[in-house]
Amino acid sequence: MDAKIIDVAAKAGVSPATVSRVLNQGSSVTAKTRNKVMKAIDELNYRPNAAAKNLRLQKSLSIGVIAQDINNAYFTEIIKGIENMAYARKYKVFICDAENQAEKERDYLSLLMDRTMDGVIMITPQLSDEEIYGVVDKGYHIAVIGRNVNHPKIPCIYTDNVKFSRHVVEHLVEFGHRDIVFLSGYPEAVDSYERLEGYLKALKDNHIPFRPELVENGDFNETGGYEAIERLFAKKMTFTAVFAANDEMALGVYRACEERGIAIPEQLAVVGVDNNRISKYLTPRLSTVNQPKYTMGAIIVEKLIDQMNENQFEDKRVFTVDSELLVRASSNYHIQKKK
Amino acid sequence: MDAKIIDVAAKAGVSPATVSRVLNQGSSVTAKTRNKVMKAIDELNYRPNAAAKNLRLQKSLSIGVIAQDINNAYFTEIIKGIENMAYARKYKVFICDAENQAEKERDYLSLLMDRTMDGVIMITPQLSDEEIYGVVDKGYHIAVIGRNVNHPKIPCIYTDNVKFSRHVVEHLVEFGHRDIVFLSGYPEAVDSYERLEGYLKALKDNHIPFRPELVENGDFNETGGYEAIERLFAKKMTFTAVFAANDEMALGVYRACEERGIAIPEQLAVVGVDNNRISKYLTPRLSTVNQPKYTMGAIIVEKLIDQMNENQFEDKRVFTVDSELLVRASSNYHIQKKK
């Protein structure tokens, strides 16, 4: 159906090699032949077949992004950073939605291994470090966003989960809270346990005894957040603040509070993480932790591309970006005098 | 680097043809040889090279989705429907974010033409029908979501924009409104002008004179909605209700109202379209029009795949799905007695 390079060559009265030269390096071809070829290409509406090209070149100039869940704006904003920078570097970006399933992450990873894409960026806290290392050690290119991986060939960018979690808890303590719930994501995710770690450290620093019953696991989704907090309500736990591992779960807390007539922040302070765009549309506005999402995407895709092209290999590999606690109405309320 | 089929063949002591047979049809090969081959595949960690396979097979079993903007949950929910159904049919889905730029839509369309993907689903109101027809007439497979295209080879699914727009306006009229703003997206988009059409018809039906100054164009984004309504406020227009062409733009209206201290719905009723998940987190909850997004995605991807495989070609091509006006707090307020 489509015209092939040999058709173009025939029409222009040259060899396929010449057509290829016109299309690619651009040198070593007379203006006259170039014009003939261009004309033929135009008339036949010729596009080089991607499969043939990729096969011959052993690369596809494309990058896969495996995102945890594209319904969550946290991921889509990172992706925009990736997209735009990749575009500038002539790479195509294919977005894969893992829908929170480790199995799908693995599935998409196989697109790397069959060489559909030259490299992959993972924004997924679920697969273990070891599993990722295994793939990289076979010679494939992976970069990671949102966690620190300790492998010389994996560029990564992240914010210090422990650090900002401490900030969140300290902020809550300052506002008089001592009984602070931590709503985790699924526990095997880095984002879960590192944020928990920060929570624990802050409690310790402030000499607040840790109450394990105040830690509940969710799934990083609204529903999981709702169910987790409901479990606590059902057990008649006493607490005055909730630190949710991300904004989506905080959303679930809002819903539960609304149903139960609990006032935020007067009766319950809520803080999330991600500065998901949804957070500022809530009433009251949700306090959260901002990360430079777009930038994180843009930086890491550059590093991945550089690495794939074997430039700058000795260069920096681990990047940390600062996060910022945005204290908004959902936690901006002193429940008692500071001691 | 990667093992090739010839390596597997050598290791198993058979020919590449046999390896291929083991991997594909599964028939015509002895249990004994099959085992030898499987063992070799396993040991070498062999994956067929996608480019070689695609080239030979002249297909890639992959579908591209060109979405207007992945930061908008309307699109990501449709995409989930596409993804899951495609997965069940053994197709890979590549999501492309057009970022509201017609230029990018065209760019991604070229991935179709270089055969990177077998077919494309467009969820983008921007490119003209003619432009899409042009591509299809060259023999490529395209399906469209969210608009009715009149081409025998293009499956499409949509809700009747004119119809639900009339409902929205009628609802507002019932609640006493006569000066109703229509916030359009960019005017060349189908979603814009069809929704405008419904708005106009409803006005006419209700004998309300059309005030052209109450129609403003946005860009389907929060910012565009904000700027559009601000232009009207600046001109000191009088109106009591806003019908925004989508929820994102309604978001902008909320922001403007908040800044100006205008109470929704008492001083201004607001209705959006899409039932974007964000809409129910707003205060007051946003009235909007719901479409079965997930289902739309799932249905159309099936049709596209069927068509690509040349089954069921005479089958139904145009699908309409019902939409539903969700009257929530943002418009649930009578501003005057019904006459």
Added chain:
DNA sequence: AGCATATTTGAAATCGATTTCACTATTACT
């Protein structure tokens, strides 16, 4: 057992591009 038939297998062609190598046509320079 002997022949006809069915089943397994391999050699070679093929998909559509790029690139090397060799050859020809230019251009440059003495």
Added chain:
DNA sequence: AGTAATAGTGAAATCGATTTCAAATATGCT
């Protein structure tokens, strides 16, 4: 003008799979 250097071009090999066709082997039947 004649030779050396350079630029432009084409033939053929190559990337790694699948598939056709024919050969080899196994099976079935009298």
